[in-house]
Amino acid sequence: MSTPSPSNPYKEIFSVPGTKGFSAAGFLARLPVAMAPIGIVAMLSQTHGEYWLAGAVSATYALTNALIAPQISRLVDRFGQSAVLTPTTILSVVAFLMLIASAHQGWPAWTLFAAAFLAAAMPSMPAMLRARWTEIFRDRPELNTAFAFESAADELVYIAGASLSVGLAVALFPEAGMLASTLGTPVGTLAFVLQRGTEPAVPHVAGSPPQKSAIRLRPVQIITLALVFVGCTFATAEVSTVAITKNLGQPNAASLVIGVYAVGSFVVGLILGALNPKMALHRQLMIAVVVLALTALPLPFAGTVPLLAAAVFLSGIAISPTFITAFGLIERRVPAAMLTEGITWVTTGIGIGMALGAFVAGWVVDTFGAQNGFWVSVAASLATVLTIGLGQGTLSGKDRDAPCPLPQAAE
Numbered sequence: 540m541s542t543p544s545p546s547n548p549y550k551e552i553f554s555v556p557g558t559k560g561f562s563a564a565g566f567l568a569r570l571p572v573a574m575a576p577i578g579i580v581a582m583l584s585q586t587h588g589e590y591w592l593a594g595a596v597s598a599t600y601a602l603t604n605a606l607i608a609p610q611i612s613r614l615v616d617r618f619g620q621s622a623v624l625t626p627t628t629i630l631s632v633v634a635f636l637m638l639i640a641s642a643h644q645g646w647p648a649w650t651l652f653a654a655a656f657l658a659a660a661m662p663s664m665p666a667m668l669r670a671r672w673t674e675i676f677r678d679r680p681e682l683n684t685a686f687a688f689e690s691a692a693d694e695l696v697y698i699a700g701a702s703l704s705v706g707l708a709v710a711l712f713p714e715a716g717m718l719a720s721t722l723g724t725p726v727g728t729l730a731f732v733l734q735r736g737t738e739p740a741v742p743h744v745a746g747s748p749p750q751k752s753a754i755r756l757r758p759v760q761i762i763t764l765a766l767v768f769v770g771c772t773f774a775t776a777e778v779s780t781v782a783i784t785k786n787l788g789q790p791n792a793a794s795l796v797i798g799v800y801a802v803g804s805f806v807v808g809l810i811l812g813a814l815n816p817k818m819a820l821h822r823q824l825m826i827a828v829v830v831l832a833l834t835a836l837p838l839p840f841a842g843t844v845p846l847l848a849a850a851v852f853l854s855g856i857a858i859s860p861t862f863i864t865a866f867g868l869i870e871r872r873v874p875a876a877m878l879t880e881g882i883t884w885v886t887t888g889i890g891i892g893m894a895l896g897a898f899v900a901g902w903v904v905d906t907f908g909a910q911n912g913f914w915v916s917v918a919a920s921l922a923t924v925l926t927i928g929l930g931q932g933t934l935s936g937k938d939r940d941a942p943c944p945l946p947q948a949a950e
Contacts, residue, residue, distance in 0.1 A: 548684040548813055552676070557737040561671055564734065566692060568727030569664035573700025574720035576601050579638070579655065581704060585713035586642045596638075596651045598894060603659035605890040611662045612883035613752060616876055619741040620667055621732045627660045628728045634658035635721040639714045661724070665693060666882040667731070673870050673878060674739040683867055687812020690862040694805040739879075753881040758872035761930035762865050763888035765828065768926065769861060770892020771919035772835065775900040776800055776851060779838075779912030782904045783847060792844045796851050803852040808859025820871065821934035824864040828927045831857035832920040838913035854916070861923075868934055892919075 553559050576597045583593035615623045634657035641650040672685035704716035753759050777797055784793040816823060834854040841847040865885060873881035896915065904912040927934070 548681070549688060552672075552681050552685050552688065555675055557734060558672075558675065561731055561734045561737050562668065562688075562692075564727055564730035565664055565668040566696065566727070567723055568731050569668075569693075569696055570700045570703075570727070571661065571720040571724050572664065573697045574704040574716060575635070575658070575661075577700075578704035578708065578716040578720055581708035582639070582642050582713045582717050583651070585708065586645075592648060592651070596655050599652050600655040600659050601890060601894055603656050604661060605887045605894075607659050608661075608663040608666075609752075609754065609880055609883045609887055611660070612666050612880040613877070615662070615667070615670075615879045617741070620670075620738050620879075621735065624662050624667070624728055624732050627662050628725060631658050631661040632721055632725050634660070635717065635724075639717050639721065642717075643714055663883040663886055664728075664731075665689065665886055666879050669866060669870075669882050670739050670879045671737045673875075675737065677870075677875075682870065683863065684812045686863050686866045686870075687808050687859070689866075690859045691805050691808045691812070693862070694801045694808070694859070697801060753873055753877040754884050756873060756877075756881070757933045758868060758930075758936075759881050759884050761926060761933060762868060763884045765923050765926040765930075766861075766865060766885055766888040767892035767895070768919040768923040769828075769831070769858070770889040770894075771896030771899070772831070772854075772892075772916045772923075773858075773889070774893040774896030775912060775915040775919065776838075776854065778897055778900040778904060779909060779916070780847065780851065782909035782912060783841075784844060786909045787844060789844050792848075796844070796848045799848050800851045800855040803855030804858035807856045808863060811860050811863060819935065820864050820867045821931055824861065824868060824934070825924075825927055825931060827857050827860040827864055828920070828923045831861060832917075832924045835913070835916045835920040838916055839910060841913075842910070872934070872936070 553562075579597040579600060580593040583596055587593065611623060611627055634654050638651060638654035638658060640646070641654055669686065669689055672682060672689065676682035676685055700720075704720060707715035707719055708717075754763070780796045780800075781790070781793045784790050784796065831854075834857060837850045838854055841850040866882060869881045869885055870878065896919065900912045900915045903915055
C-alpha cells in the first residue's frame, strides 16, 4: 500500500469553517497598525513642514497605544471581542478624523497631540486574530502553523501598509494615507466582529471580580522584555539603512533594502509553519534568538548597497521564528482567561522597542556616523539572547491550565 503524500498544513487550518472570513477581515482591520504611525509623519511633514512635530505626534500615538492596548485586551478577555472592539474602534476612528481635520485646517498643535492620544484606543487586532486561532486549535499542532501564518501576515501588513500610506500621501494629497487608513478601520473591524462563530468564549461569569494582569506572570514579563530588544533591532535596521543609503548617494535604495529585510522573515516564517518542528518551544525560541544575534554581526560592516541588502536579508531570517515561538509560548504559559492580554503585551513590547530603537539608533547615527547605527542592532540582539537564556527555566515550566493534563508519576 502506498504512503499518502503529506498534506498542506496551511490548507488544513483554513479548511475549518470561519477561518478564511475572520482572517481576511483581520488583515484589513490591522492595516492601520502599519499605516497610522508613518501616515501621521507623511501627513504632518507636508502640512506643517516640521519633522520634529510629525515625529512627536506619531510617537504620542504609538507609545500611548502601547500602554492602552493591553488594557483594552484585558477587557476583551473579560467581556468578549464584540463587546469591546466596537466602542474602542469608534473612539479611535473619530479621533483619527479629528487629527486629519486638525492637520488640514491648521488648528493649534495641541489638537494634534490630543487627537493622537485618543486615537490610541485602537485595539490590538493581531492579538484578536491569534486569540481566535487559539480558540480553534488549542493544544493542537495546527496552532503553530496558524501562528506562523499570522507572523507572515504581519510582515505583509507592515510592507503593504507603510508603502500604501506614504504612497497615497505623496501621490494624492497629504491626508490621503491617513484617510484611507481611518476609513478602512471600521470596515475591517465590523466584518471581523460580525463573525461570531469563531469568537473566543468569555471565561468569566457576570459579576465576577477581574483577575490580575497578565504582565504579572513571569513568562509574559520575560518574553515581553525580550521582544522589546527585538523591536529595537527592527527600528535600528530601518534608521541605519536610510542613513547609510543616503551617505552612499542612493537614498531611493532604502525602501528596497528594508523590503528585503521583511521578505527574509516572511519566507522563513512560512517554511517554519509548514515544517512544524517538534522541539520544545522554549528551546526553539533560544535557537531563534541566537541566530538573530549571529546574523546581526555582519550588519556594521556592509559598506555597499548590495552588501547591505544581503546582510539585512540574512538578519531577517530569525524574526518570524522568534515571533512564532514567542506567541506559542504565551499560549502555553498563560491561562486562557487572560490570553488576549498576554499576546497584546508581547506585541506592545515590540512597539516600545521600535520607539526606543529608533531614538537610540538616531542618536548613534548622528553622533558616530551612519555605519555605526547597526551596533545598536548587535547590542539589542545580544540582550535578547541574555534575556531568553536566563529565562529558560521559567519558559520551560508548567503549561497554563490545560483541561486534560498528562498523568505524572507519583513522587
